[in-house]
Amino acid sequence: MARAATTTDAFNAVAEPVRRQILDxxxxxxxxxxxxxxxxxxxxxxxxxxxRVLREVGLVRVRPEGRERIYRLDGRxxxxxxxxxxxxxRMWSERFDALDxxxxxxxxxxxxxxxxx
Amino acid sequence: MARAATTTDAFNAVAEPVRRQILDxxxxxxxxxxxxxxxxxxxxxxxxxxxRVLREVGLVRVRPEGRERIYRLDGRxxxxxxxxxxxxxRMWSERFDALDxxxxxxxxxxxxxxxxx
DNA sequence: TTGACATATTCCTATATCGGCATATGATGC
DNA sequence: GCATCATATGCCGATATAGGAATATGTCAA
Numbered sequence: 001m002a003r004a005a006t007t008t009d010a011f012n013a014v015a016e017p018v019r020r021q022i023l024d025x026x027x028x029x030x031x032x033x034x035x036x037x038x039x040x041x042x043x044x045x046x047x048x049x050x051x052r053v054l055r056e057v058g059l060v061r062v063r064p065e066g067r068e069r070i071y072r073l074d075g076r077x078x079x080x081x082x083x084x085x086x087x088x089x090r091m092w093s094e095r096f097d098a099l100d101x102x103x104x105x106x107x108x109x110x111x112x113x114x115x116x117x
Numbered sequence: 118m119a120r121a122a123t124t125t126d127a128f129n130a131v132a133e134p135v136r137r138q139i140l141d142x143x144x145x146x147x148x149x150x151x152x153x154x155x156x157x158x159x160x161x162x163x164x165x166x167x168x169r170v171l172r173e174v175g176l177v178r179v180r181p182e183g184r185e186r187i188y189r190l191d192g193r194x195x196x197x198x199x200x201x202x203x204x205x206x207r208m209w210s211e212r213f214d215a216l217d218x219x220x221x222x223x224x225x226x227x228x229x230x231x232x233x234x
Numbered sequence: 235t236t237g238a239c240a241t242a243t244t245c246c247t248a249t250a251t252c253g254g255c256a257t258a259t260g261a262t263g264c
Numbered sequence: 265g266c267a268t269c270a271t272a273t274g275c276c277g278a279t280a281t282a283g284g285a286a287t288a289t290g291t292c293a294a
Contacts (some may be wrong), residue, residue: 163254
């Protein structure tokens with residue numbers, strides 16, 4: 001086995017910068033393929049191929065409209081990523097430092113519960 | 118050009134499941150390489166190689182201690198990921214639905230400010 | 235029907251990935 | 265020094281990836 005297929009999960013799909021660009025573009029609302037082509041200044045096949053990957057992991061949905069295809073964001077597949085990174089938020093956010101302080105204070109004031117962490 | 122180098126950014130580094138496992142293991146505290154080997158039940162070279170990638174994107178730091186090497190999580194490089202996905206949170210979180218409701222109410226009543234984080 | 239437009243797919247090449255195995259480097263203790 | 269432990273690196277093969285170019289599919293319009 002070589003590398004995990006990008007088509008497998010959202011983590012891999014989103015590791016590709018162009019695909020993130022596409023998602024960001026779709027965040028403003030649905031778009032036709034060609035709108036994305038123009039917007040991202042990329043060759044059309046490349047866009048279509050990335051859209052395919054995004055489709056396969058459920059990050060976007062298509063709606064045909066005449067000869068055009070309207071792509072729409074479906075961000076729910078991003079949730080696992082969000083939930084995963086969220087556990088690390090404390091490592092950079094001062095908000096969490098503040099929270100830690102509060103917790104420490106609580107421990108001290110709250111009496112002599114001998115909890116160590 | 119083929120695929121983006123995993124060593125490039127956190128997005129790519131984290132797309133690999135084993136590396137996420139490693140980070141999760143390190144979230145509990147620093148660990149020697151061999152601890153990780155035992156914990157994840159993986160061949161040592163594989164662990165070392167993944168650690169190298171994680172090191173190169175700044176997700177972990179090493180501290181030599183005798184003939185051992187203690188790896189430590191440095192979650193700050195995860196921040197770009199967190200910030201990016203956070204923009205999509207509204208797409209699955211009911212909290213945001215609630216927030217939307219609040220905003221609607223505010224529009225209607227124009228009266229009181231209700232702080233939801 | 236025919237031709238123009240919109241999008242998807244196929245074929246191709248270069249690359250870099252992951253894992254396995256063997257080995258190198260480096261530190262410790264005798 | 266030498267053997268051992270702990271970790272890192274090198275080389276290998278298989279795979280699949282991203283991008284390019286050409287082409288296929290599908291839809292509309294005259």
